[in-house]
Amino acid sequence: MPFTSEQLSYGANAAINFFLKNDPIDQINLNRPLIKWLMEGKKPYVGGLQFVVEQLRYANGSNFQSYFGDSQVTYNRKRTLQQAKYTWGSFHDGFGLNEDELAQNGIVMTDDKSSVPSEAEKVQLTNLLQENSETLKLGFQENFDYMLHRDGTRSTTDIPGLDLLVSTTPTVSQTVGGLDQSIYTWWQNTAITGISTATAGNLTQQMEIAWRDATRFGGFAPDKILVGEAFLDAYRLDAKNTINRTVFMKDDASPTKLDTSVGEGTRTGLYFKNVELTWDPVFTVLDTLDNPTIPWQKRCYFLNTRFLKLRPIQGHWMINRTPPRVYDRYVHYFALTAKAALTTGKRNAHAVISIA
Secondary structure, three states: OOEOHHHHHHHHHHHHHHHHHOOOOOOHHHHOHHHHHHHHOOOOEOOOOOEEEEEEEOOOOOOOOOOOOOOOOOOOOOOOEEEEEEEOEEEEEEEEEEHHHHHHOOOOEOOOOOOOOOHHHHHHHHHHHHHHHHHHHHHHHHHHHHHHHOOOOOOOOOOOOHHHHOOOOOOOOOEEOOEEOOOOHHHOOEEEEEEOOOOOOHHHHHHHHHHHHHHHHHOOOOOEEEEOHHHHHHHHHHOOOOOOOOEEOOOOOOOOEEOOOOOEOOEEEEEEOOEEEEEOOHHHHHHHHHOOOOOHHHEEEEEOHHHOEEEEEOOOOOEEEOOOOOOOOOEEEEEEEEEEEEEOOOHHHOEEEEEO
């Protein structure tokens, strides 16, 4: 017996839900570290108007004075808060199955509400939906990840990503979260670009400076280091005599293994200040796609994920959609949608550096 539209929709929803919750071929965790970190630490936001708002304390507003005896003192009114407002965006990915394609896979559609599909048809539908559902998820994450890296200028409906929030030009006149970074100096991340690697030790010295800046203003040391492969190679050469080495002890107390090149996937086995450098393969892809002035492969980001959050709108994260079939096309549609913003509440807790 054939499938009805409702049965097809139910089967597709079940398949998409399965691939959203499971990773039979897990490529995200190995190849896309930025989106992995952000999705693990996402902080839902109750939607309101067009902005996700971060409250910023930019001063203490102190009225501290010394006095003696009956000296007169003064009082002030504190003005210590500012707001960063980030526009949230809506995102979609979807696919369609026309009835000829279904028929080629042994699946017949009908408008008979009492129809019950055979077991063979159910198997055929499952096989067809498996590839479509899996690639729907992976394709959504792939392109969402690109957007989370970029500065948000490729489309008027894109949200700003890492390239704007942790800018390579933080002192130029540019609006980030509704604030002009050239006016509010406390709203600038650290950026050191064009670092020469000709002199041994110069790269690690500049990393020390950027690290101290991010720690000084952030109050906490960065907990993530994201690098391109050119920077990674330069750091390996520059710090080969001072790199933090990790000692691995086996449970059976067998001899210690010392290995400075241990890595797994995007983990490099190389450390700075006891934080492992994570290689982001997407940097190389973005260099090919965008040809930026400062190549992504030459960059290193010190990130404090306490102050860098993916903010999905509550109730609008990775939602299955089954739009109705339009009257003049025998095509059945399936989609994923999401609404979210990427925000930071403390830009000076992050830093970006790059080699020449």
